[in-house]
Amino acid sequence: MKPVIPSRGTLEPTVFAFDGGFWGERQELNRSAILPHAHEWIERVGCLDNFRGKPFRGPLFADSDVYKHFEGLAWETGRRPDATFEAWMEEIGALAAANQDADGYLNTRYRDARYSDLEWGHELYSYGHLIQAAVARLRTHGEDELTQVARRAADHVCRQFARDGVCGHPEIELALVELYRATGAERYLHTAKAFVDRRGGPALRDTPRGRAYFQDEQPLRAAKAFRGHAVRALYLACGAVDVAVETGDEELLAAIIAQWEHTIARRTYVTGGMGSRHSDEDFGEDFELPSDRAYSETCAGVASVMLCWRLLLATGEARFADQAERTLYNVVATSPAQDGRAFFYANPLHQRVPGEIPPTDRESPRAGTSTRAPWFTVSCCPTNIGRTLASLSGYLATSRDGTLQIHQYANGTIDDVRVTTDYPWAGAVTVQADRERTISLRVPAWARGATLNGEPVAPGSVTTRGREWRLDLPMTPRWTRPDPRVDAIRGCVAAERGPLVYCLESIDQQHDDLDGVRVDASAPPSEEMTAPGEFLFVSEDATLQFSPYHSWGNRGPSTMRVWTPHT
């Protein structure tokens, strides 16, 4: 469960084994519901039939959903074996092999029209997911038919794109670097670096969407922020960090960090969501962060976590873990339904009308409604959730020179270290080692007033030696005020508690219409619990019940708002 293993950098990933709790339960849900549900749907909508020679169905990049699904299966079987999952992977591997040309080319949509449309064709993007799937398999099992297919495809890419060309949708870059890390073959790193460097030359044809859409209007090093299509921008940034780390390119790493800082300060929702525009699934301009029309795609949340993890490994700075935590709890955890069989694709922070219930027998439009849909006409998100939950154990802790760093808190174990907590519902975290050792614990930026073994500790990382630690993070609900330059939420506050963003959902209130709601933000929200994590706030004329944002929309159509005007 280590999706990223840099050969250089500050921290080395280590695996956290969940024992129940918030993420452990979701990892089990992934195994029991999300992955089987995804398998059923990629079969149903034709993604697998595309490999069986049937007339092509689905979006141009339908192959990639199969590979992302394989990646989820690979990580999950690495965690705990499963014969059904093995059989699915075997079939996918055989189908992929049967469709691969002698020179390594593989795509069920383009076949004889290979690379005729680099801007939109997603062929390299699909290889990227094939390669990530192969890396997962290599690291949890070893070589199999699919890993061989992926290596041949990667070698083909290195030959085919030796001199020019990039993909309209970045993804191949980070995949090639990881394949280099998994195999040691330097050609993969060199090709990834070439893709990163070529971009913005420009390398693609202009289209009506403009080159910024696929990050090709200027060299990556020259950009001031993440821009254009959010998932494209974030996957590209991941690949650039990987290239920078492996080649020792400090300038490139610094450029991405500067862009990340700008983007977090001006182009990111309180949930961690990125990419505000429905049109072009684009970042939009600074401070263009509407709540109601927030796109905040689930895949952009996944990509943001991937990027934060890479930056954390490269620098060791707690702020990247802070942002990963915010995004995991408030975007990634928001997408899947409680039963694991429906998903949010977009993650708005304000639902103005109770939406229609999506159909259960066919794909839904991706822009979505107020309840989750089983599958989408463009269905990148469900398989992204599947592979992320299956590999989440690899995103929580690191080590370096014998010191263990725990960045995210969950109930479970890291090798011989036991973490006991009911986080994020409660703020107490106990860490026990079977011998004296040095451990670094992250104190989240929101945790003012935290204590470690009874002593006050400031946000950041605190490193101490011992055998048992007790970290207490204050879980008092708080009001968060927005940057005054964000027009859409001026005069509003958001309720937060620990790492969770809260919301008002109409089903919990006395009135359906949330447009007229006001809160008195002069005092902090009350802490009266009605269920774990749910609390009441009492205003002058109404009692308002705030619930965790990630859980909204699970009880039928409703209206909802994260930001509420204050009196």
Added chain:
Amino acid sequence: MKPVIPSRGTLEPTVFAFDGGFWGERQELNRSAILPHAHEWIERVGCLDNFRGKPFRGPLFADSDVYKHFEGLAWETGRRPDATFEAWMEEIGALAAANQDADGYLNTRYRDARYSDLEWGHELYSYGHLIQAAVARLRTHGEDELTQVARRAADHVCRQFARDGVCGHPEIELALVELYRATGAERYLHTAKAFVDRRGGPALRDTPRGRAYFQDEQPLRAAKAFRGHAVRALYLACGAVDVAVETGDEELLAAIIAQWEHTIARRTYVTGGMGSRHSDEDFGEDFELPSDRAYSETCAGVASVMLCWRLLLATGEARFADQAERTLYNVVATSPAQDGRAFFYANPLHQRVPGEIPPTDRESPRAGTSTRAPWFTVSCCPTNIGRTLASLSGYLATSRDGTLQIHQYANGTIDDVRVTTDYPWAGAVTVQADRERTISLRVPAWARGATLNGEPVAPGSVTTRGREWRLDLPMTPRWTRPDPRVDAIRGCVAAERGPLVYCLESIDQQHDDLDGVRVDASAPPSEEMTAPGEFLFVSEDATLQFSPYHSWGNRGPSTMRVWTPHT
């Protein structure tokens, strides 16, 4: 210049002849620049070549741009003859005739695939513009080749769609009613009524955009507001009012008025702009009115004026003229550049970054930037501006039973009545008749403190008998506060003066960055004029210059905002 001549209703249109002034100058600009510019571009992008048998180019509805252009030429030559315009119309008429099938079918895109895609094909939409062009020609000239083509097409439509079918893009409805009015042939009215009644049955196939996109998810009478694609919704409403008036369908008229009220109160910008979403060019939900991502399409502004005019003729109520005025000055007048050779397609109320300058040698994307573009890949707006300015004389005044109603103020004459004014720059309007008569003058809703011949008059319509009138409308700049349920502009004010909405444009300010600007709204804006209509506002730390919104973006890339946070 009477685009709408109801056979029933409250008021009868009459023609206002401009003598210079705000609209007179724009009508001349239309003649000297906009119409020739449009002709050049419909030739350049292939709209005319499509009629000459060349491979089809442009959007599915490219034919309609030719017809809208013809309509503008027809109205303009009715105002003042022009041999060049006549030659253009003659060529268009001949091209249309040459492409028409024996049974009346005419479309350069579909030809042998007729009506294979009613949802997207726009064939009936294109007939609608052909018919409107023909009506303009009939009313300013008489029969010619194009009017014959249009009649044959209309007859074909009546036969072809006798039993079922509607067009994905409404427009044919209002056109058929007007052709009925111009010719007396009742089959056109009956077919228009059938199209209005069938819609929402549903009458079209479902698509990923959903049926509300083309107003087919419920019967028009059942809707609570205008919804879906804004131009579609507004053209449909126009056609429905026309049908309701001609058939005496009071229930349908009342339904449209109720929808209009809801839409004005909850789904309309302060500029009069409608359709906030870029995605699907959609109305969006109530109070979903972002300033920065306002789509507010120019064509939706034109359509809103068309609808207001129909409702004014049907009811005589001043509120419809109020809304038409707001939309004419702040959407329709905003689109064309000062030189008449570039246009805004979208009309945002907040420009966050100085945009790129559009190319002059090719079409621009419609979503636009901070300066106007000469033509668009989908270029419905420029020809809509052309036909609207050419026929604008028909949208200002009416008569009934010997009483003249002046709804909009401009310098010029209505038959033997002379109106002298520098409106909208000054509020004094003098009306002189050559004999004693009864005249009704509109006092705009914003004009609190207006006087007529020195006596206070309240907003609404004031009807008096005499030979000379002096109306004084207060032109003091004022702050307008938003509905508190509109999240995007909470805590902001907009500067208005008379019928004009004002804005801050960065080029006029000490600082480029308008994100941090604040105004003290406790006192009204100062009236210090720097040019006609431009005034300064002095805040504590900076002098801010407000300019009319319609004039923004004429001096190169800049940032801009209509709504400004107040302290």
